[in-house]
Amino acid sequence: MIEFQVDRHSGVATYLQLVNQVKQALRLGVLEPGDRLPTARAVVEATAINPNTVLKAYRELEREGLVEPRPGQGTFVTRSLSRPEAAADSPLRADLVDWVTRAHAAGLGREDVLALVEAALAEAAARPRGAARPTRAGTERPSREDTT
Template sequence: MIVFRIDRRSGVATYLQLAHQVRQALRLGVLKPGDRLPTAKDVVEATAINPNTVLKAYRELEREGLVEPRPGQGTFVRRSLARPEAAVGSPLRTELTEWVVRARDAGLERADIAALTDAVLDEWFSSTQVSKQVKPPPEPSLPPHPSPQSMEEDT
């Protein structure tokens, strides 16, 4: 089961927050294929949001193929986003935990650590803003440029 938190000050639409938290739970293995998502009634009773917001989030997840509604039973997880490499106890996660502890002991606040990891992630993964990259990641394969002839045909 999963418990939703609503950040009313984040400026992120509430249904996107819910969908994000389900994806996060799928990634962490908190939710697994076959699990039932909480009903709209359960969610709104705990969070005091409009039931349609929950349904909208679930529809979004359904569109992504992550969950499926079963009439009269609820909404169920179809596939996982879990990566064993990221599971609790995995070497990568253990190393990261140790690193976070070191960063905290060095006096960095949560926001500092988040900014630092974001900066390093931006260096290694292309995002929408491809600026100030120290080591550019491998170029994603671009579609071939249209040939001059086809451009002339268009005009």
């Protein structure tokens, strides 16, 4: 079951925080089709937010086709966003956990790590698929796709 966390200082609307947390749980396989989301009352008790905020988040998830309300029963997950590459036992995830551990050991905090990840995502998105990656010395090396 998902436990919502609300960061009142994030600058992100509370209902979007809930939506994003459900989507993350769906991507990571924490929530799967058929799972029931917490009731609005349970979320309100755990987070001290307005019940309408929870209902707005659940309506947004329903609009996106991720959940469906069942009168008298609750709100249920209808589809998954998970991919095997993101599973808890995937090599990619293990590599990422190792990298984050090294980053923390180097003295980087959460915000530093997030900034690096966002910069890397932007850099990767700007690079044509399959293009060579520059090395630290500025020379090019083939991407993984070129070496396999």
